[in-house]
Amino acid sequence: MGFLDGITVVTIEQAVAAPACSMRLAQAGARVIKIERPEGDFARGYDTAVAGQSSYFVWLNAGKESVVLDLRQADQVATVRRLIAQSDVLIQNLKPGAMNKLGLDLQQLHEQLPGLISMSIAGFAPDGPGHSRKAYDLLMQAESGLSAITGSPEAPGRVGVSLVDIATGQFAYEAILGALIERGRTGHGAALSVSLFDAVAQWLAVPYLLDRYGGSPPKRVGLAHPGICPYGVFTAQCGQGFILSVQNEREWQRLCAKGIGRDDLLDDKRCKDNESRVAHREFVDTAVQQAVSEMPYVLVQERFDAADLAFAPVHQISTLKTHEDFHTFDVMVGDMLIQLPRVPGLNTTEPPARVPELGEHTAHVLQQLDESQAQQS
Numbered sequence: 579m580g581f582l583d584g585i586t587v588v589t590i591e592q593a594v595a596a597p598a599c600s601m602r603l604a605q606a607g608a609r610v611i612k613i614e615r616p617e618g619d620f621a622r623g624y625d626t627a628v629a630g631q632s633s634y635f636v637w638l639n640a641g642k643e644s645v646v647l648d649l650r651q652a653d654q655v656a657t658v659r660r661l662i663a664q665s666d667v668l669i670q671n672l673k674p675g676a677m678n679k680l681g682l683d684l685q686q687l688h689e690q691l692p693g694l695i696s697m698s699i700a701g702f703a704p705d706g707p708g709h710s711r712k713a714y715d716l717l718m719q720a721e722s723g724l725s726a727i728t729g730s731p732e733a734p735g736r737v738g739v740s741l742v743d744i745a746t747g748q749f750a751y752e753a754i755l756g757a758l759i760e761r762g763r764t765g766h767g768a769a770l771s772v773s774l775f776d777a778v779a780q781w782l783a784v785p786y787l788l789d790r791y792g793g794s795p796p797k798r799v800g801l802a803h804p805g806i807c808p809y810g811v812f813t814a815q816c817g818q819g820f821i822l823s824v825q826n827e828r829e830w831q832r833l834c835a836k837g838i839g840r841d842d843l844l845d846d847k848r849c850k851d852n853e854s855r856v857a858h859r860e861f862v863d864t865a866v867q868q869a870v871s872e873m874p875y876v877l878v879q880e881r882f883d884a885a886d887l888a889f890a891p892v893h894q895i896s897t898l899k900t901h902e903d904f905h906t907f908d909v910m911v912g913d914m915l916i917q918l919p920r921v922p923g924l925n926t927t928e929p930p931a932r933v934p935e936l937g938e939h940t941a942h943v944l945q946q947l948d949e950s951q952a953q954q955s
Contacts (some may be wrong), residue, residue, distance in 0.1 A: 582603060587669060591613075592671065599750035600612070613642050621634045622936065637908070639933055641931030655680055663691060670696075671698070673712065695758065696769040715743045719741070723780055741781075745777040801821070809822070809823045821887050831844060843862075848862070
């Protein structure tokens with residue numbers, strides 16, 4: 579049970595962005611019916627890491643019901659229409675124009691179903707010239723400029739997860755929640771759309787503002803903060819890397835006096851405020867590194883904790899599963915019980931959700947649909 583219990587979602591989705599949105603709806607208690615083509619969502623084939631299934635698909639689709647329908651067949655498109663008529667939300671991320679070609683015109687659906695909430699996800703917004711283009715996560719990282727401020731000074735880089743897809747799914751989820759609240763007040767649905775480009779552009783607001791109004795776009799500085807110093811990786815005597823973050827002048831004073839024993843830096847004009855330290859980053863970082871390189875990491879921890887400084891070790895992804903603050907919830911993949919990272923803010927202690935096999939729920943869902951319509955006639 580969740581706060582969306584009783585809400586039914588039909589989703590014609592593939593890859594990551596739309597499934598990320600419907601995943602959140604499912605985790606919040608909605609019933610999510612995932613329409614798949616006969617060969618399945620192509621994300622099923624990304625890898626075979628989790629009990630023979632794709633890591634992406636396992637993460638994004640637990641708790642959904644898989645219904646296989648061939649949308650090239652008119653009778654099966656009619657079945658989708660019947661499912662949509664009994665749902666609250668429709669999500670789709672097919673290529674722009676594909677829904678109309680399939681005979682699922684969104685404008686007509688809204689005219690026939692005034693309470694329907696639809697969410698269309700594409701690479702670019704429908705009011706822009708790029709709307710018909712194909713778009714994927716890394717393409718949008720590059721086109722938006724995100725990759726230009728990510729990576730080392732020598733080369734741009736990709737953010738280590740599908741950040742644009744995830745952001746898009748989250749914005750779509752939030753928009754649907756808002757539309758459900760509004761429908762509760764007015765009785766009217768909504769035709770919504772979210773684009774990958776708009777989603778990443780919103781998350782790039784600070785670099786955009788720095789460039790447009792400050793005339794100084796962020797530089798690529800690797801594992802460091804381009805606008806705060808010191809804020810980056812340092813290495814203790816034992817070789818343990820850690821990130822130190824100094825957010826204000828009080829923390830800078832405590833770092834110098836208690837953390838690294840360099841009171842002289844407090845009188846150095848190159849360190850008088852954050853802007854000065856950023857301008858003289860090499861000098862500041864060298865001074866901090868020289869101090870911590872003479873301390874084992876356990877001493878760094880003791881001193882920095884005593885000085886109430888923010889720092890964290892640089893770990894490998896393999897250490898996440900054993901981190902003392904890492905929490906999980908259970909999911910069934912076939913006959914195997916696996917653990918996924920806990921969903922912040924939601925109760926995930928319910929009985930384990932299942933990752934659906936391709937078409938696992940087709941017969942059951944269609945039987946329910948027939949029975950429901952028989953009762954209404």
